[in-house]
Amino acid sequence: MELSGARALVVGASGVLGSGIARALVERGATVSVAGRDAGRLAPVAQACGTEPLVLDLVDTDACREVVGAAAAAMGGLDLLVVATGVAGFGPATDADPAVVEELFAVNTLGPMALVRAAAGRFEDGGTVAVLSAILAELPTNQMAEYSATKAALSTWLTVLRRENRRAFTVLDVRPPHLDTGLAERSLAGEPPKLPAPLPGQVVVDTVVEALASGATEVVWDAGAKELVAR
Ligand SMILES: NC(=O)c1ccc[n+]([C@@H]2O[C@H](COP(=O)([O-])OP(=O)(O)OC[C@H]3O[C@@H](n4cnc5c(N)ncnc54)[C@H](OP(=O)(O)O)[C@@H]3O)[C@@H](O)[C@H]2O)c1
Numbered sequence: 085m086e087l088s089g090a091r092a093l094v095v096g097a098s099g100v101l102g103s104g105i106a107r108a109l110v111e112r113g114a115t116v117s118v119a120g121r122d123a124g125r126l127a128p129v130a131q132a133c134g135t136e137p138l139v140l141d142l143v144d145t146d147a148c149r150e151v152v153g154a155a156a157a158a159m160g161g162l163d164l165l166v167v168a169t170g171v172a173g174f175g176p177a178t179d180a181d182p183a184v185v186e187e188l189f190a191v192n193t194l195g196p197m198a199l200v201r202a203a204a205g206r207f208e209d210g211g212t213v214a215v216l217s218a219i220l221a222e223l224p225t226n227q228m229a230e231y232s233a234t235k236a237a238l239s240t241w242l243t244v245l246r247r248e249n250r251r252a253f254t255v256l257d258v259r260p261p262h263l264d265t266g267l268a269e270r271s272l273a274g275e276p277p278k279l280p281a282p283l284p285g286q287v288v289v290d291t292v293v294e295a296l297a298s299g300a301t302e303v304v305w306d307a308g309a310k311e312l313v314a315r
Pocket residue numbers: 095096097098099100101102120121122123125140141142143168169170171191216217218219259260261262263264265266267268270
């Protein structure tokens with residue numbers, strides 16, 4: 085897609101990847117609305133993007149729809165939705181707290197799906213949705229059963245969404261490996277298992293922006309080449 089002049093909403097812009105993507109889109113000439121949960125973390129990103137912050141909790145699917153509507157109204161339409169929200173949870177599958185499991189699925193799966201549904205109805209001339217799932221969607225990992233399952237469900241949903249809408253809009257599924265953004269330290273429960281050396285989050289930001297510009301449908305870790313690739 086042409087990024088210059090595109091009207092983009094970045095949800096999760098209070099986070100490390102979301103704020104990086106929002107700022108990078110502004111640098112490429114896009115008009116960017118930003119949404120997140122923590123108003124304090126969101127404020128500097130909104131200021132850098134020259135927009136009013138939109139605050140929401142993804143657990144509230146009505147709020148997801150309203151935020152997309154508010155962003156489209158502010159920008160006079162919508163061409164791109166980026167969903168960079170997410171939370172982790174750790175521990176053995178048999179020990180998981182049901183309330184934590186519900187929140188993981190609400191934030192990582194159901195909220196992003198609600199945002200995408202709301203955006204899909206607003207694209208006038210094509211459009212793109214870019215959603216952060218994770219490598220765990222393909223490589224479920226011990227001590228991360230629920231987190232892996234939320235990402236697998238999201239990624240599967242994106243695959244069908246892409247097939248059903250291939251003539252209407254582009255669906256970009258971003259499945260990075262472990263990153264240096266500190267997500268694991270903000271987990272809802274448990275301690276992370278030993279994880280591989282993290283990839284810099286900036287690599288994901290740069291690859292996502294290039295993927296958007298080129299119309300790629302996946303950003304994935306190439307284990308042989310040991311690099312993140314857009315394809
Ligand atoms: N970091 C990694 O190792 C890694 C690897 C693969 C995939 N990913 C995925 O990349 C995405 C971005 O993660 P990140 O590394 O940039 O972590 P991050 O800095 O912690 O960002 C997470 C974002 O999710 C938002 N969020 C969490 N719960 C929310 C809720 N209930 N309602 C609204 N927003 C909520 C946070 O909002 P507030 O800060 O405003 O609360 C924040 O903007 C996530 O989907 C993550 O699963 C990360």
